[in-house]
Amino acid sequence: MNPFLSFLIRTFFAIPTTIVVWLVSYFALEQTFFLSTVFAIVAGAIVFYMIKAISKTRFIKRNGLTRKEFGYIETNLEEAKRKINRLNKALFSVRSVASFKQTIDIVRISRKIYSITKKEPRRFYKAEKFYFSHLDSIVELSEKYAFLVSQPKKNMELENSLRDTRLTIEELTDTLEKDLYEVLSNDIDELNFELDVAKKSIKTFNDREDESRRIK
Known part of the structure; x- marks a missing residue:
């Protein structure tokens, strides 16, 4: 489920619960204003996080995972999200018209793989090469390339290094496309x-x- 929609649903049930508990505590049970407020907030929080836990459990079961597997995947996805943000920052700091399309492709493919895996965590196992190898490589290369290309003066050796790095990034872009294809392979076969x-x-x-x- 969309995280924002899930948040709205939890809030939809938590707020009425908070109001009802406060009214019952203050008027029916004749508690003080402060205690009634505390009870109401606690009750609302319990409902909010209880619904969140139930939704999470259903999501895990629907994807055919154990809690341990989901925790493992979730941890790696959080790390991947940070890496993709670094990748985005590094690539877009290189203000080159020639590399703009490649930059868009790299970021788009990386986010697409992440987005698909986030929605269907079971697909993580089809994208392990992306998460444990290819993403790390493209992030490191992109950051180094962004740093070197920002230098005011460039000699022949630096120019050669930049050219080799661009070629390697191009090869890695092709690799990322293959990773995306692998993630979608079952859908393609079914189609x-x-x-x-x-x-x-x-x-x-x-x-x-x-x-x-x-x-x-």
Whole structure:
């Protein structure tokens, strides 16, 4: 579920609970204003986090994971999010028209893999190379490249290093595309299967139509 929508749902139930508990405590149980407020806030917080826990449990089960597996994936996703932010900062600090498209592609692919895995944590296992190797490499190279390209004076050795780094980043961009393809591989296989079934159905229908025309 969308995090913002989930927050709204929890708030929708927590606020009425807080109000009802305060009214009952203050008027029915004749507690002081302060105690009634404390009881109301505690009750609202319990409802808020209880719904959050239930939603999380359902989400984990729906994705066929154990709590330990989900915790492991969640930790790695949080780390990956920080790395992608670093990547974004490094790449967009390089103000080069020539590398702009490549910058957009790298950030787009990285965020897409992260977004898909965030929504369906089970896919994390198909993207392990991205999270444990390729993302680290592209972040480190991008940060070093951004630092070197910002230097005011460049000699031949530095220019060669920058060129080699650009070429390596290009190769890593292709690798990221393969990572994305791997994450989506099951969807692609299912789509191809459905397309084959649809084509066969169309062919069978057309063959029957042709046969009907010949009989007439």
